[in-house]
Amino acid sequence: MKFGVITFPGSCDDLDAQLAVARVGTAVPLWHADHDLQGVDAVIIPGGFSYGDYLRPGAVARFAPIMTEVIEFAHAGGHVMGICNGFQVLCEARLLPGALLTNTSLRFVCRQVSLELVNPDTAFTREAPARLSIPVKHTTGRYYAPEPDLDRLEANRQVVLRYAPGENPNGSARDIAGVINEAGNVFGLMPHPEHAVDALTGSTDGLGLFASLRGCGL
Amino acid sequence: MKVAVSALHAAARELGLTDAETDLIVELLGREPNTVELAMLSVLWSEHCSYKHSKPLLQTLPTHGPRLLMGPGENAGAVDVGDGWTVAFKIESHNHPSAVEPFEGAATGVGGILRDIFAVGARPIAVLDSLRFGEPGSERTRYLLDRVVAGIGHYGNSIGVPTVGGEVYFEGPYEHNCLVNAMCIGLARADRMIRSAAAGPGNLLVLFGSSTGRDGIGGASVLASAEFGEGDEGKRPTVQIGDPFAEKKLMEVSLELLERDLLVALQDLGAAGLTSSVPEMASKGGVGIDIDLAKVPLREADMRPQEIMVSESQERMVAIVEPPKLERVLAVCAHWEVAASVIGEVTQTGCIRVLSGEELLADLPLDVLVDGCPIYELTAAKPSQPLYSSPPRQLDSTDPNSILLALLASPNIADRRYLYEQYDSIVQSRTVRRPASADAAVLVLPNGRAIATATDCNGRRVAADPYRGTLESVLECAANLACVGAEPLGLTNNLNFGNPEKPHIAWQLTESVRALGDACRAMEIPVVGGNVSLYNESAEGPIYPTPVIGLVGELLSEPSRAACIAFAHEGDAVAVVGAFEPSLAASELAKLRGEPLPDELPEVDVGAACVALAMVRAAVRTGAVHSAHDIAEGGFAVALAECCLAAGLGATVETELSETKLFGEGPGGFIVSGPADQIPGRIVGTVGGERLRIAAAIDIPLDRLGEAHSALAALFD
Amino acid sequence: MHARVLIRPKAGILDPQGAVAERALGALGFDGVKGVRIGRLVELDVADPATLPEMCERLLANPLIEDYEIIESPA
């Protein structure tokens, strides 16, 4: 299983994501300026501050050369996971519904949070525990979509992860922490599962989200 | 472009040079300097660059040790951490810029110390911040706190370097001079480190990174070298704006250039920009350098030569490159979308020559520019009367329960989560102990070993007794490391003081540096580098003398054994380690009671404190304890409450304790918990329940303690 | 051609920054301040102003959450 991990200028958690996926497969670094996914089986868009988060998080990265291939890959059914900044990029690219707004606190927040797995039946979650302790760290993580869209997302089981009651760190609508597209192959989440793969540095609850993808090649 | 001597003196005074210094310049040069030269000289002869008031003191510090790879004199010091890995670290202040514009000042402070670390070829892996503000009752303090914390987070978070530790104190004397010190730790292969000495006449000087604007003209270097009074509006620099995105690329470029072995020397542009960095590179290498200003990419077209030379635009580096390697250097820069230009050449002249195309604008021998500044002996005198007024009285009660709650809510002790949650403390996947989980941050290295780091300084205690207060700061920092099982490898320090030309400040500085040297010699810790920030004074007086200590140590045991503050299990025994003999002098309780600072602190038994440190360290390393925490501000009762709150577990202590034993402070005491037959020290109680009880004196439910401890929440809405 | 693009959060979307500013203005004693909304200002020189709407749609604004308004001014 080859996981491609994209590095944009300003990506910060790209090496962390590479280390995490290397525990369940092979990590293949992908460069933003290339038009080549190097035959990977799944793509991870990692966290960080691509292009400094200037203008709007994800807005500039969404047009990076490699995103042409990522969008094609996703339309063909390839599995794409966006973590934090990667989630923002996927929303800006319209591969995922909704948008991420500034936290209601207006501050960056780095905190271990409890998550509930709402939909264990996705390609990304079938090996994940029902409750996960995973850190968040962001300033722009308040999930937003118009109310009817939120209803539809819930009805379609596209809300995959929720902050546990009382743990919503950013004011996200309906405590949403992660959503999947209708086809079930593009997943975005604000918490950082790549920072929850080793008991020494936190928890191992995030590992299942990567492990679930094993065998998911196109 | 000659000016009459009186006009020269006037111009020089504007730039902070004394008449005697100006005369010396004329004598050494054998002529008068022109405008560009004078601007350059004034910068390099400032306290910030020349250390003219502090060099003799700094030279007394011990700078050798078996593990030391790079000592003071380079952009950062470095120690060996095994298997070919080294750790570089340094602390630096950005006090004055942060007082002018707290968000950008703090942000660019972080940016600056990061550059010092990657300038030696190390990848930054951690930042710590050491902050001092006035009392939080003041609106200005709340504004500064909020913006400084946001600025530090903005830069560190955006660039992907975790901020893993630090400290913050609130004291009246910092009201008009906040302190913003940032420490950075970097990781490098020993054989990839680089120095800043230029070499090889004919080699090229390459400037890369952001373009040059009017940022901070006459900024940090001039500001940090003189008292900043009312009516000095005109001297205020253009505020430097931090661009962490540009620095992230600059960092990747620098590290990749070194990885590919493409550079002869590397240097960051910090205070005073090209003027301080280029001459220092040339001087260290015993060569000369010609710079052509026409080749410097400018952000604004109409900049004067002296403005280009002293611009403090951020996110820039200079490197010395052999001509055959230039093309590869430019290719690496292009890959990362970083602009690079050849702006000069190494010469054999022993001079810095500044040109603009064909026109020669400045020609200064390095022995005048870099080494010519006179070094001043300080005149030190212990003040005959108190320098600091008593803090306002805030607490009348003598009931131990009320005292404990007041101490937990005191801004110097209350929970710091509202600050550190604004910092990414985990990026890079090395953070084994996050902020507040243990007394020191713990980072795991690629070779499986771990290092620990902390910063410390209780300025109030240093003010009460500069010698003993400084000793205590070093001991406390080492105690923090001991709690995670780490032994210091090297020390960095930031000497934040008032105006050293005043005898009582000179006395504080002299005593403090003497203690620093004594502590380092006693504990066999080399000083790997540091920084000096003087003239932190306002009309209200000087700051508390604040020699911030930063330590990096190694664990030597399984990283997972690093003890946490939190009690671990119901039923564990609680013990006190160390011949802990606290006193209320200059304690947090004395402050809450509005007591004046005492004239001195009780004598410090460094030997005894070191024994206690070693006991705790050994117990952590062997896994004999389940938790460890040093006793600091607020004394035993506060430390015990902190162990309980971190765990959500209560504790019971049966021994009757006096007010002094409960709340007094002093070095060398620890609280550990674990199996009664394994833990070191005197057993005093047991973990368990939902209350903290200390004999007849204290009985408070945990949630009540927690409520008091969360007092800082209000400062961040 | 110089242009200004005013970008604001769409009506109905919570704007905590605006809310904080409104409260802070009140606390400073400015009475009668209401409906504070905070957005982005983009100023730029363009060769062809006809391309501005497309710039906004594609990059400068996110139409799901933001409205934009283009103000052209010669100079």
Add this chain to the structure above:
Amino acid sequence: MHARVLIRPKAGILDPQGAVAERALGALGFDGVKGVRIGRLVELDVADPATLPEMCERLLANPLIEDYEIIESPA
């Protein structure tokens, strides 16, 4: 009275956001875009527009690094 406050980085002050946006517009094929500067837009209703300059000086803008411009519009 409805008012808009346009807040922009002072001339000469580094504007990293504007620089990134300018490059991105170029990369998207929008030619001839120059001098992109990014600032903030504050929209509000005020009882007394005469207090707007003071609001800007004290809270809405940071006079050290930002210029502001007040545009009043009845509505």
